[in-house]
Amino acid sequence: MSRPTGAWQHHQHRGHMWATSPSFRRQLVLLRTLLPPPTAVGTSSTSSSSSSLRSRAMAGSAVYEADAEAVVRRITPPLDRTRHKGQAGKIAVIGGCREYTGAPYFAAISALKVGADLSHVFCTKDAATVIKSYSPELIVHPILEESYSVRDDERAYVSSKILTEVAKWMERFDCIVVGPGLGRDSFLLDCVSNIMRHARQANIPTVVDGDGLFLITNNLGLVEHNPLAILTPNVYEYKRLVQMVLNCDVNEETASEQLTALCQKIGGVTIMRKGKADLISDGKTVTQVSTFGSPRRCGGQGDILSGSVAVFSSWARHFILSNVQPTAERVNPMTLGCIAGSLLLRKAASLAFEKNKRSTVTTDIIEFLGKSLQDICPAEH
Secondary structure: OOOOOHHHHHHHHHHHHHHOOHHHHHHHHHHHHHOOOHHHHOOOOOOOOOOOEEEEEEOOEEEEEEOHHHHHHHHOOOOOOOOOOOOOOEEEEEOOOOOOOHHHHHHHHHHHHHOOOEEEEEEEHHHHHHHHHHOOOOEEEEEEOOHHHOOHHHHHHHHHHHHHHHHHHHOOOOEEEEOOOOOOOHHHHHHHHHHHHHHHHOOOOEEEOOHHHHHHHOOHHHOOOOOOEEEOOOHHHHHHHHHHHOOOOOOHHHHHHHHHHHHHHHOOOEEEEOOOOEEEEOOOOEEEEOOOOOOOOOOOHHHHHHHHHHHHHHHHHHHHHHOOOOHHHOOOHHHHHHHHHHHHHHHHHHHHHHHHHHHOOHHHHHHOHHHHHHHHOOOOO
């Protein structure tokens, strides 16, 4: 057997140094202390490890398989009769245009099915009536505009009017999702850029998916150094992001190191690289969720994921802020939200495929979100 090259030895050494660094160990300890031992959540001693993460080697760098069920149990708030409407989460989806009305609906309705109390959609006027017809459960705001409906001399006024309208609602939201069904109209993207800046100033967590990733790839300043931003790229979106930010191609042999470098280069964001196993990093640790979901790859599953991640991230943030810890020592709630959202989608997709096989579509998966969460974290009567 040939000996490792000097470059590979250096790569392994760097992975080992990071895995043994005080910062890395501190993150792992915090994740472990966040979660109860198996006996506290009803699991047996022969089930998953009592720690929240199980170590495994990957490309010479430490990647940890998340004990995702324990994360879900820990951050999901109990159903309490004393709570009032809105306390379990208020989510908003920014997206939806003439061509794309399904994606924002999937994201928004998934947030409700996971357990959010209220779900809003901010879309164009053309999309609003269609989205409203899908479900009366959603609060739909037909306020976005595309270039074809706005004269050049009106653009500044209309853009300001849109931001003012959204701003009236923004502080009510626990998380926003930007991108599902957004399209790539230049004026619409400019308006959404202003909304993202306002959300950042208001410290509102933001999940960026779909066309939102196209937007930020060409304008990284919208998410740079924002610890409350989550990017959820698929294989093609991730490739464009790596090429733009790191000026290289995706390298599967050093997948975890490259993901870490990408997060660090953008500065503090959390990225969930979707794939056979979802890789999640905030630039400090890399975790993965590899629970098998479904071989059926129908469109719309990413929209379910973005809505689910939004809810879980807001729950995780509330959980961590409610448990007093020094700010510098807190676990990243955005990472926990990604772990929980990834697992729930995979569980729901598996159940939907078991029932529908090749005919499985996105709405089938959405219908199993509730059962999947109940199986993991039973609601008390």
